[in-house]
Amino acid sequence: MSDPLPPALERLGAEIERVARAADAEAAAGAAGRRRRVPRMPRALLVALVATATLATAAAVAATTGLLTGAPVPKPKGIGFTDPHEGWGVPIAKTIELAPLRVGDPDGGPPWGLRTLRTTRGLGCVQVGRVQDGQLGVVGQDGAFADDGKFHVMGPDVLTGALCSAVDGAGHTFLAIVHDGVPAGGLERGCAVRALGARPGEVPPCPRGHLRNLVYGLLGPAAASITYRAADGTVATQRVTGPEGAYLVVGRPSRRHPGTGAMMIGPTPAIRLLSVRYRDGSVCRTANPVRLNGARRCPAKGYVAPKLPRLSTADVATRVTASVARKAEVPRFPGVTVSKDAPRQRRVTVRFRAPVAAIGQARTYGVSLVPRDHHRCGLGALGVTIERDVAAGDPVRQDLWLPTDCHGTVDLTVTLRRQTTAPQPPPLPPDGRGQPVVGRVAARIP
Amino acid sequence: MDATPLTDSLTRAPGFVALYRRESPMLLTFCARRVLDAETALDLVAETFAQAFRSRGSFKGSTEEEARAWLLTIARRQIARYLDRGRLDRRLVERVGFQVPAMAPDEIADVERRAGLSALRGALGAELAKLSGDQREALRLRVVEELSYAQVARSLGITEATARARVSRGLRALSRALEPHHHVLVNGGEDR
Numbered sequence: 048m049s050d051p052l053p054p055a056l057e058r059l060g061a062e063i064e065r066v067a068r069a070a071d072a073e074a075a076a077g078a079a080g081r082r083r084r085v086p087r088m089p090r091a092l093l094v095a096l097v098a099t100a101t102l103a104t105a106a107a108v109a110a111t112t113g114l115l116t117g118a119p120v121p122k123p124k125g126i127g128f129t130d131p132h133e134g135w136g137v138p139i140a141k142t143i144e145l146a147p148l149r150v151g152d153p154d155g156g157p158p159w160g161l162r163t164l165r166t167t168r169g170l171g172c173v174q175v176g177r178v179q180d181g182q183l184g185v186v187g188q189d190g191a192f193a194d195d196g197k198f199h200v201m202g203p204d205v206l207t208g209a210l211c212s213a214v215d216g217a218g219h220t221f222l223a224i225v226h227d228g229v230p231a232g233g234l235e236r237g238c239a240v241r242a243l244g245a246r247p248g249e250v251p252p253c254p255r256g257h258l259r260n261l262v263y264g265l266l267g268p269a270a271a272s273i274t275y276r277a278a279d280g281t282v283a284t285q286r287v288t289g290p291e292g293a294y295l296v297v298g299r300p301s302r303r304h305p306g307t308g309a310m311m312i313g314p315t316p317a318i319r320l321l322s323v324r325y326r327d328g329s330v331c332r333t334a335n336p337v338r339l340n341g342a343r344r345c346p347a348k349g350y351v352a353p354k355l356p357r358l359s360t361a362d363v364a365t366r367v368t369a370s371v372a373r374k375a376e377v378p379r380f381p382g383v384t385v386s387k388d389a390p391r392q393r394r395v396t397v398r399f400r401a402p403v404a405a406i407g408q409a410r411t412y413g414v415s416l417v418p419r420d421h422h423r424c425g426l427g428a429l430g431v432t433i434e435r436d437v438a439a440g441d442p443v444r445q446d447l448w449l450p451t452d453c454h455g456t457v458d459l460t461v462t463l464r465r466q467t468t469a470p471q472p473p474p475l476p477p478d479g480r481g482q483p484v485v486g487r488v489a490a491r492i493p
Numbered sequence: 494m495d496a497t498p499l500t501d502s503l504t505r506a507p508g509f510v511a512l513y514r515r516e517s518p519m520l521l522t523f524c525a526r527r528v529l530d531a532e533t534a535l536d537l538v539a540e541t542f543a544q545a546f547r548s549r550g551s552f553k554g555s556t557e558e559e560a561r562a563w564l565l566t567i568a569r570r571q572i573a574r575y576l577d578r579g580r581l582d583r584r585l586v587e588r589v590g591f592q593v594p595a596m597a598p599d600e601i602a603d604v605e606r607r608a609g610l611s612a613l614r615g616a617l618g619a620e621l622a623k624l625s626g627d628q629r630e631a632l633r634l635r636v637v638e639e640l641s642y643a644q645v646a647r648s649l650g651i652t653e654a655t656a657r658a659r660v661s662r663g664l665r666a667l668s669r670a671l672e673p674h675h676h677v678l679v680n681g682g683e684d685r
Contacts, residue, residue, distance in 0.1 A: 053603060055535055056517045058594035063513050063542055066590050067506035070546075225652075239595065305583070310643055311653040318652055344650075390602065425611045427621075427633050452611065
């Protein structure tokens, strides 16, 4: 009996043993003169073909009759849209809109669509999924909802499929998303896509052929249409919809763009779309993405910078203090439930009184931590954005968590960040450069 | 020197599985210390064994030492290809039919601990200064601050693919700095 391997290697080893024994069996069959000249079909592919055939039948029925409705997609606990003044905030009811865009799925069934909304913390969000009877949702398939084949409505406060970015000064959102490898039913993590890091055993692996590549986003009020390369190789055009300039392209993963679960997010398109045409007649063509750094991001046409007074360090400087916890603790993050078994870390707490208000995303406080001796700390730098609304004069407290093998003196800097350019999806990293410094303090980590 | 003869041929399942069980921990550490990322390292181990499985008939050695050297040669090629292209090549894994498992956070932490990545990251601090600005920042965010590629991309306002490319090119540039650390460990036997 050999020694046990780390669990991930054990699981990979089981796969290797399965394939190796199958090859042995095939070789033995060949030696016995029973080798067939039919190419061997991998078991996974066979399963996928059977599943695809089943789904195709189900989809054909759905296309004509609509799906039965099942239980709504549950809201995740302890994460997402939970507090109106922290994190992402909560959706503002009057801003929730299902874009008129409908895009067919390659296997039929309810079309794909997207919903836009704004939150109480100044974020604009886009949520993607399948649409039936004017409602956004997912289909119970590929392991989701026990493969019940029903349509499950997804509320605007469900994190699944939602991505957000800071709105501009006119309330518009600029977001461009490429998500390769979304379960065809529309429920993220409905089945295990390798690169998403889902644990085998928790959800079933996604059958081959049951993944979709989604290219979608919000181009703002100035956009008119997009072009993209369709599955048959032709150049297709899609008019964007609504004042947010919504677009959505749905396709199967390909050899060039496999469904790995990778997601690429930016304020405006840089890859996958061929061009964006704007209402003023101008066109942005993305460059050749095959060449490294060849992709060219389109401009955020129509972006309006939030109107905020420019502040200097002299305007915001105040006293900042820091304390270091004596014992390591299980880290705590707002809105996130951390397992009691998680590795313990050293807490460093920064405190100051807010010199100016920071409400929403247009202006935020950030804290950076830099060890003086990287070798003693094993950490290059750490930065967090204070993701909650702060009124002028409010006491502010922010915890930073360090690994227990970090020792020595660390320098902490609090800065005030102002959104001036096309917004990046949050969390906004406090780079500190060029931003007014609220205060600096050093702390000694034992 | 390890000159233990192979007890089973690598062309048969027992021999190949034994090779995997004997060498995969060392290979995982080997890869992790070069790409500084546990999940990518597991992918590279899978791709290495997929390549080894397909070409196992051409292996001419007869000892465990030769088999290990053969695997390390394949792994080095896989790593070089990954660093060169900035993305993983999973063709062989898919062709052979392996399902590469996902890793839980505690498993990732365990691999990083075994590979001593924390110390290596610290040691890289000085080497980072030698890189170009865009590579240094991407590598710092990914390796030192341990952000995901999506977070790196968001932080730098670039696509995730570009972030991966910058990180891999940075790692390639740092490979000379990484190599001596690894040799010390291999020669010291800690990689086993």
